[in-house]
Amino acid sequence: MKKKLWVCLSLLLVIPGLLVVSSCAKKTVKVDLPAQTQEDEAAKLAAEKAKQEEIAQQNLARQQETAKQHALAEKRRQEEAEDRNIIAARNFFMNENIYFDFDKSDLKPEAQEVLKRKAEWLRNNPGESIIVEGHCDERGTNDYNLALGDRRAQSAKNFLIDLGIAESRLTRISYGEERPADPQHNKEAWTKNRRDQFVVE
Amino acid sequence: MFKKKYTKIFFISLIATVFFLIESAHCRTNYDYIDINNPFIRKIPIAVPLFKSMSYNNKGEKFLSQEASNLLSKSLEFTGYFKIIDRDAYLADPEKSGIIAPNINFKNWTGIGAELLITGGLFLKDDIVEMELRLYDSFKGLLIVGKRYKGVVNNQRKMIHRFCGEVIYKLTGSRGIFNSKIAFVSTSSGNKNIYLCEFDGHNPEQLTYDKSITLSPAWSSDAKWIAYTSYSKGKPDLYIKHLKDKHGAVVARKGLNITPAWVPGKFSLAAALSFSGNSEIYLLTGTGKIIKKLTNNWGIDVSPTFSPDGGKMAFVSNRSGSPQIYIMDLDSGQVKRLTFHGRYNTCPSWSPKSDKIAYAGMENGEINIYTIEVEGENSALQLTHNAGNNESPTWSPDGSLIVFSSTREGHSGIYVMTAYGTDQRRLLALPGEQTDPGWSP
Numbered sequence: 001m002k003k004k005l006w007v008c009l010s011l012l013l014v015i016p017g018l019l020v021v022s023s024c025a026k027k028t029v030k031v032d033l034p035a036q037t038q039e040d041e042a043a044k045l046a047a048e049k050a051k052q053e054e055i056a057q058q059n060l061a062r063q064q065e066t067a068k069q070h071a072l073a074e075k076r077r078q079e080e081a082e083d084r085n086i087i088a089a090r091n092f093f094m095n096e097n098i099y100f101d102f103d104k105s106d107l108k109p110e111a112q113e114v115l116k117r118k119a120e121w122l123r124n125n126p127g128e129s130i131i132v133e134g135h136c137d138e139r140g141t142n143d144y145n146l147a148l149g150d151r152r153a154q155s156a157k158n159f160l161i162d163l164g165i166a167e168s169r170l171t172r173i174s175y176g177e178e179r180p181a182d183p184q185h186n187k188e189a190w191t192k193n194r195r196d197q198f199v200v201e
Numbered sequence: 202m203f204k205k206k207y208t209k210i211f212f213i214s215l216i217a218t219v220f221f222l223i224e225s226a227h228c229r230t231n232y233d234y235i236d237i238n239n240p241f242i243r244k245i246p247i248a249v250p251l252f253k254s255m256s257y258n259n260k261g262e263k264f265l266s267q268e269a270s271n272l273l274s275k276s277l278e279f280t281g282y283f284k285i286i287d288r289d290a291y292l293a294d295p296e297k298s299g300i301i302a303p304n305i306n307f308k309n310w311t312g313i314g315a316e317l318l319i320t321g322g323l324f325l326k327d328d329i330v331e332m333e334l335r336l337y338d339s340f341k342g343l344l345i346v347g348k349r350y351k352g353v354v355n356n357q358r359k360m361i362h363r364f365c366g367e368v369i370y371k372l373t374g375s376r377g378i379f380n381s382k383i384a385f386v387s388t389s390s391g392n393k394n395i396y397l398c399e400f401d402g403h404n405p406e407q408l409t410y411d412k413s414i415t416l417s418p419a420w421s422s423d424a425k426w427i428a429y430t431s432y433s434k435g436k437p438d439l440y441i442k443h444l445k446d447k448h449g450a451v452v453a454r455k456g457l458n459i460t461p462a463w464v465p466g467k468f469s470l471a472a473a474l475s476f477s478g479n480s481e482i483y484l485l486t487g488t489g490k491i492i493k494k495l496t497n498n499w500g501i502d503v504s505p506t507f508s509p510d511g512g513k514m515a516f517v518s519n520r521s522g523s524p525q526i527y528i529m530d531l532d533s534g535q536v537k538r539l540t541f542h543g544r545y546n547t548c549p550s551w552s553p554k555s556d557k558i559a560y561a562g563m564e565n566g567e568i569n570i571y572t573i574e575v576e577g578e579n580s581a582l583q584l585t586h587n588a589g590n591n592e593s594p595t596w597s598p599d600g601s602l603i604v605f606s607s608t609r610e611g612h613s614g615i616y617v618m619t620a621y622g623t624d625q626r627r628l629l630a631l632p633g634e635q636t637d638p639g640w641s642p
Contacts, residue, residue: 103523103545141561141568141592142636143417143460144517144524144547146430146437147473147480147503150457154478173436174457178393178414 090200093121097181097195098156103140105151107159111196115156118198119163129169132156133197136177137190149174156196171201234317234338234372244284245372246314248339249274250295251288252321252332262325265354269332269361270321276365276379277319279401280601281619282372286315295320300335302344310339317345319368328354334364336371346371358403375554375599382641383604384408384418384427385615388633395429400597400640402615402628408444419461420641421468426487427639428461428470439472441489450489456480462505462514465553471495471505471514482516495529496536506551506558508575515539515549515558515575526560528575539573542581546571548593552620553642554600559584561592561605570594570605572620584622595640596620604628604638 096118098111107115122128134153136145153172161167181197182189234245252266274285293309300320310318318339324331335347346367350360362379369377381400386393390407393414398405409415413432420427426449428441439458442449452458456475463470468487473480480501484492496502500520507514514529523544529536540546545563552558556575561568562583568590571581585591589608596603600620607616610627613634618625629635 103519139566139568140524140545140563141547143504143593144501146416146457146459147475147501150475150480151501154456154475172456175414 089121089124093118094198094200097197099191100152100194100196102137102190102194103148105134105148105155107155111156112159115159116163119160119165122160122165122169129171129201131199131201132160132170132172133179133199134172134174135179135181135193135195135197137193138177138180138185139190140177142176142178146174146176149176152194152196156198245282245316246286247274247277247283247317247319248286248291248310248313248315249277249319250291250293252323252334253296253300255322255324259325262323265325265330265357266321266323269323269357272358272361273319273321273334273365276362276401277368279617280365280369280377281624282369282601283317286313300333302337302342305337305342307337307339307342310337315339325354330354330357330360332360332364336368369599373599373601375601377599378597378602378640381598382424383615383628384420384639384641385606385629385635386416386418386637387631387635389631390633393636395427396631396635398629405629405631417460417637418639419463419470420639421463421470421487422465422642424641426463426468428463428472430459430461439474439489441470441487450487452485452489460504462507464507465509465511467511471507473503473505482514495531504548506549508551508556509553513551513575515551517547517549526558526573539575540581550595550603551575552596552600553598554596557600557620559594559596559603561594568592570603570618570622572603582622584618585625588625591616593637595638597640598642604640606636606638 096114098107098114101108122130132153134149134151136149140148150172153174157170157172160170180189180193181195182192249270252270254262254266256262277283278285290313292312293306295305298304298306300322305318305320316339318337319334320337321332321334329351330353331349331351333347333349336345337343338345348364348367350363352360365379366377369375378400382397383400384395384397387396390410392412393416394411395408395415395418396405397408408427409431411431411433416430418427418429425445426441426443428439430437431440434453437457437459439452439461440449441452452472452474454474454476457473457480459473461470461472469484469492470487471482471484474483475481479499480503481494481498482496482502482505483494486492495514496516496518498518498520500518501524502516502518504517505514506516512531514531515526516529517524518527521538524547525538526540526546526549527536528539539558540560540562543562543564546560548561550559557572558575559570559572562571562581569583569585570591571583573581584603585607591605591607594603594605602617602619604615604617606613613636615628615635615638616625617628
């Protein structure tokens, strides 16, 4: 029992002793301190530099990324705008009518200009086919107006064929006075109703 | 099924009318009652008293008598030949006196100016009605025509109209319009569809059920077929349809397939087709096959109509710069211009009984109906005046009346008038707009 006590006591003494020895050893390491510090500083600086470079690179990458994204967005915007333009051009094509004088089916100069634009669109969109609808105002009689509407559609069709559009892409339908653009019974309405309308199939 | 058969049997007995009583020798030469060259200048005063109810105190019979006599006077008035004398003015009551010559004091009728008198007797048992009807010349005291009809009550309209046909036949030499129908286009369903009604606008019924545009119905001369234009496949195609069996053909060439007109007496029709790039008139079989190209001109050629013998065809062409009516001799192919007055003359319709053509002409922005003689001086007679736009004239089968469309009451409706423009009245009171009438043979 006594023996055990002694072992414990000696351990109590030895451990702090060892601790003292080890701290003494540390002190001996720190003898050439100035050189060590210089190297340390340099490394530190280098690390710092590297770190800064890394940050700079990261920033650059980030900037590049955003720039790329911006470019993509821009591209997308452009594409969308292009799509919009295509749709707008298509809508413009669909909405731009040509107009005729009463009981006439010959193309006026304005109508010819419109048809040149139609031909350009058709050349830019070679996959598309269209229906040329001939319409009349309510004056005159149904039967004759059906024939007149057909002739108005045929006039536009012939003009487009002359501008190089394949006949197979052009269908004509006469509606006579059956489908007025403006249902009113006055001069303005009649002017609007004597028309060819163009529908992309 | 049994009822149908029953109706049929009685209808047959109706057809096999008993031609009773001896017709006076005068009957064979009695076309002088109505001058068919100008029959509407002076209307013939006629008395149509209530039919005599033959059973004692039969309420149903009394009601039917009234209905039948009213229908008879209305139907005769429709022709435009007669002035129906108001019953309040009558000095005699055939209900009390009698309906046959020995019991009639004709002075009572000549006294009120009635040149003609129709008496009727009606007998009703269950749902079988028997009628005897007589037309008298009241000045001569002579029977012109007498008939007896028997059939189910539902056929009363037919019986009355059959007698009207007899009356008109005796007075004009033509069977008249009482068995005819009118086809027309109406927007009542929300789309333009073809409807049919009786000559007087009765019983309108829908014939086509397209959800597009249906136009210009034309009857074959046996009244079994109708040709018309429909956009049901997206473009104006020509449909030739058997009215009962509903079978038929479609002419669906490129461009227009419009304005059909049947050749009288043949299963063949003309129509304007524009598959060549220009609207020309073609002769087609009843099954829609092209027999022959009839017109060949740079201008619009449309709206054919045939002379009664089928030898000539009138049509519209703008070959002179504005739409005018031309006549083609179908044998020689020779074409001559018919209309010279005005800058817009369309919708020709050749009278089935004469060398007259009705058409719609536009002047000062207003469209009116005119008639013009095919031969002779060609001066047109204007039939409508200051009454909106008037289009699509078509003749009744006897050539006495013209049916047409008019916007005189705002929306377009179907109207009828005599061949001289008198007695203009609206035919139908349907919702929506009605156009394009076509009168059956």
